[in-house]
Amino acid sequence: MASGHGHGSMVMSMKLIRLLIVLFNLAFIVVGAVLLAIGVYVLKDPKMQQLGPLLNPEIMSSYSQSLTNFQVFAIAIIVIGSALLTIGFLGCCGAVKGFRFLHVIYATVICLIIIAEIIVVVVVIVYQGQFREELVPRLQNSIVTFYAGTPPYNSTSANSVSLSWDFAQFNLQCCGAASINDFSNTTNWDRRNPYNESTLLAVPFTCCPLGAAKSWTQLPTDLTPATTCATTGIGAYSQGCYDRLVDILLTYKKNVIIGCVIVGVIEILAVIFAIVLYRRKEDYASL
Numbered sequence: 582m583a584s585g586h587g588h589g590s591m592v593m594s595m596k597l598i599r600l601l602i603v604l605f606n607l608a609f610i611v612v613g614a615v616l617l618a619i620g621v622y623v624l625k626d627p628k629m630q631q632l633g634p635l636l637n638p639e640i641m642s643s644y645s646q647s648l649t650n651f652q653v654f655a656i657a658i659i660v661i662g663s664a665l666l667t668i669g670f671l672g673c674c675g676a677v678k679g680f681r682f683l684h685v686i687y688a689t690v691i692c693l694i695i696i697a698e699i700i701v702v703v704v705v706i707v708y709q710g711q712f713r714e715e716l717v718p719r720l721q722n723s724i725v726t727f728y729a730g731t732p733p734y735n736s737t738s739a740n741s742v743s744l745s746w747d748f749a750q751f752n753l754q755c756c757g758a759a760s761i762n763d764f765s766n767t768t769n770w771d772r773r774n775p776y777n778e779s780t781l782l783a784v785p786f787t788c789c790p791l792g793a794a795k796s797w798t799q800l801p802t803d804l805t806p807a808t809t810c811a812t813t814g815i816g817a818y819s820q821g822c823y824d825r826l827v828d829i830l831l832t833y834k835k836n837v838i839i840g841c842v843i844v845g846v847i848e849i850l851a852v853i854f855a856i857v858l859y860r861r862k863e864d865y866a867s868l
Contacts, residue, residue, distance in 0.1 A: 598854050602672060605851040609669035612844065616662030623655035627797040628752070668694075672851065675858075684859040691852045698845070717823050720758035729769045731786040732800060743769070746822075747787040752795045755825035756788035756818040763821070764788075776808050783814040790816070 668690055675683030727742035750756055757763030761784050764770070772781040789810035793801040810816040820828075 598857055599677070602675075602851060602854045602858065603677065605847050605854070606669040606672035608847055609665045609672065609851075613662045613665030613667075613669060616658050616665065618662075620655045620657075620659035620662060623658065624652065672855070675855070681859055684855045688852045688855040688859070691848050691855075695845070695848050695852075698841075702841075713823070717758050717821075720823060721763045724757060724763045725766050725768060727769065728764065728767050728785075730771070730773070730782075731804065747785065747800055748797055749822050750785065750787040750818070751791065751793075751800060752797060753822055753825045753829070754790075754818050755820050755822035756784060757821050758823050759821040760819070761788060761814060761817050774808070774812060776805060777812075780812050782811045784811055784817045786811045788817045 672687045729743040731747050774780045774782050786804040786807045789807035791801045792806045
């Protein structure tokens with residue numbers, strides 16, 4: 582009787598482990614679907630399309646068909662989401678059908694993902710300062726080389742990099758990459774003031790409050806509220822767009838950390854339970 586009771590308890594515990602693995606993998610499927618949605622959003626969202634040229638001015642200015650950094654990022658997110666969906670499906674199949682080889686594949690893949698995640702976190706922590714040092718000068722150079730003025734009053738034909746800077750400054754309420762001084766040495770901007778030909782602009786109109794609703798698809802057509810600010814620089818946004826964007830992203834830092842911890846715990850438990858199921862091969866016939 583004791584032996585039968587013990588065997589019954591073992592069977593119940595194995596069924597519970599299988600149920601937990603199924604639940605964990607459903608979580609992977611949900612996360613994968615969310616990442617897929619985020620990837621598609623990044624590819625299609627007007628905000629991302631406007632910010633993309635800032636990171637790849639040489640591509641956008643030459644009408645190259647190469648992918649921008651944002652597009653590469655979006656595709657990577659889509660690939661990761663698809664991988665998680667596949668892993669979740671395989672994990673569910675392995676738990677429900679009792680395919681032991683799927684447990685091995687599943688545990689191995691999850692371990693590789695955990696290692697990759699640790700590497701990414703370490704790289705981000707170690708190189709975050711270097712990232713700023715390399716990116717900000719690149720952004721500043723894009724202003725010097727490509728900025729041509731706020732449409733429709735730009736002095737040369739509009740280009741996507743110049744337009745992206747106007748959209749970024751208008752919506753993020755910032756000026757330049759690091760500060761308003763980034764516009765001091767522009768080569769394609771004649772600084773013409775469309776409202777007073779006798780004065781020149783000190784900063785772009787979009788570096789100043791325009792009193793219009795934010796939009797990533799349409800810039801304000803009435804720039805008169807910013808005339809004084811644009812000609813004198815007084816009242817212009819003091820924060821650079823890089824720091825402004827970082828500040829916005831940091832508001833989500835806590836949620837990101839919590840999400841990463843939850844995903845990490847789920848991954849570790851999923852690996853442990855998959856190994857337990859694999860090692861309990863003698864119980865498969867009873868499940």
